[in-house]
Amino acid sequence: MKIHVSLQENSYDIETGNGLLTHLPDYIDLNRKVMIVTDAGVPAQYAQTVADRCLEPVIETLAVGEDSKSLQGFTRLEESLLTHDFSRKDLVVAVGGGVVGDLAGFAAACYMRGIDFVNIPTTVLSQVDSSIGGKCAINFCGVKNIVGAFYQPKAVIIDHDVLKTLPRRHVANGLVEAIKMAATFDAALFEEIERAKELSDLYPVIARAIDLKRKVVEEDEKETGLRKVLNFGHTLGHGVEAACMPALLHGECVALGMLPMCAPSVRTRLCDLLRKWDLHTAYDFDTDLAMDAIRHDKKGNSGSVTTVYVEQIGAYEMRESDYDSLKEALLTIQGS
Numbered sequence: 001m002k003i004h005v006s007l008q009e010n011s012y013d014i015e016t017g018n019g020l021l022t023h024l025p026d027y028i029d030l031n032r033k034v035m036i037v038t039d040a041g042v043p044a045q046y047a048q049t050v051a052d053r054c055l056e057p058v059i060e061t062l063a064v065g066e067d068s069k070s071l072q073g074f075t076r077l078e079e080s081l082l083t084h085d086f087s088r089k090d091l092v093v094a095v096g097g098g099v100v101g102d103l104a105g106f107a108a109a110c111y112m113r114g115i116d117f118v119n120i121p122t123t124v125l126s127q128v129d130s131s132i133g134g135k136c137a138i139n140f141c142g143v144k145n146i147v148g149a150f151y152q153p154k155a156v157i158i159d160h161d162v163l164k165t166l167p168r169r170h171v172a173n174g175l176v177e178a179i180k181m182a183a184t185f186d187a188a189l190f191e192e193i194e195r196a197k198e199l200s201d202l203y204p205v206i207a208r209a210i211d212l213k214r215k216v217v218e219e220d221e222k223e224t225g226l227r228k229v230l231n232f233g234h235t236l237g238h239g240v241e242a243a244c245m246p247a248l249l250h251g252e253c254v255a256l257g258m259l260p261m262c263a264p265s266v267r268t269r270l271c272d273l274l275r276k277w278d279l280h281t282a283y284d285f286d287t288d289l290a291m292d293a294i295r296h297d298k299k300g301n302s303g304s305v306t307t308v309y310v311e312q313i314g315a316y317e318m319r320e321s322d323y324d325s326l327k328e329a330l331l332t333i334q335g336s
């Protein structure tokens, strides 16, 4: 299935389906130098399948984890592009999760002021969220995603088959972002996720979540308005993340962060759904540490924070929450 993202001169297609890796030349021009960026946790056969279809492939395999999304990781890719004499006509392809996609996208955005970039996301999180919207970045001086750019890919290739090797915990972690979009925008999609029992049930869910994100990105490419709705669960989630790292993954923290930000009946449904995917609905963390991170995130703002609230599934409203009420909200997800 093809989903067209319409952003004037930055428009591109997202292709979703099974077995797309082997048919890559149908979607992108690989008749040039191609740097394939992956990490050591992504089964090597995926990058190799891409390389086998390229005229002049160069594979760069990074260490697993956030530390690769760094100035060192960036330098390594830029050096490799330079050493292999990449020109403006050549291509960078990311084959991996959000870490690989964010770093490779930023490297492509900067090399010669921008060379072609194609994203092949291999985690649920990167398929439904990070590969769409053009945000790419590295972490710097201990601050996540602080140095980066909006740089749209030439194409995004979503091959469902690569998810078969993804650990269930990472499937659930990424599913949270789809749940977030369904809870705020699409009650029918929420019900579809509630019905999903196994991985293959998620393929149509992923396609619909991508389409929702597409609509939001088309309306607000540079995140000045509507795109802020995608922050549902993220205000408290970031606080929980700061207090729990590295024990919890990002999506797991967002899952917790969504719970106090919805009406009681919505919270009940959300809890049932999260439990089904072995996600926490309460966690033991230091509330003060979480509050410090929330205040730090919002520094410069007055005493309140704009948060996304879900009164009923499929609809949202923006609310002003003061710090005391955010702390009370955090206390409702405390526990083990």
Ligand SMILES: NC(=O)c1ccc[n+]([C@@H]2O[C@H](COP(=O)([O-])OP(=O)(O)OC[C@H]3O[C@@H](n4cnc5c(N)ncnc54)[C@H](O)[C@@H]3O)[C@@H](O)[C@H]2O)c1
Pocket: 039, 040, 041, 042, 043, 064, 065, 066, 069, 096, 097, 098, 099, 100, 102, 122, 123, 124, 125, 126, 129, 130, 131, 132, 133, 134, 135, 136, 137, 144, 145, 162, 163, 164, 165, 166, 167, 170, 173, 250
């Ligand atoms: N750009 C954006 O808009 C945006 C949005 C959300 C998150 N992000 C970023 O995304 C990153 C997190 O992404 P993530 O959750 O995909 O984590 P990740 O990239 O670290 O991948 C998670 C793990 O899964 C492994 N893996 C990847 N694909 C696999 C596969 N098919 N089979 C088996 N193992 C596989 C990886 O090696 C890694 O160990 C963070 O850096 C976050 O800041 C960016």
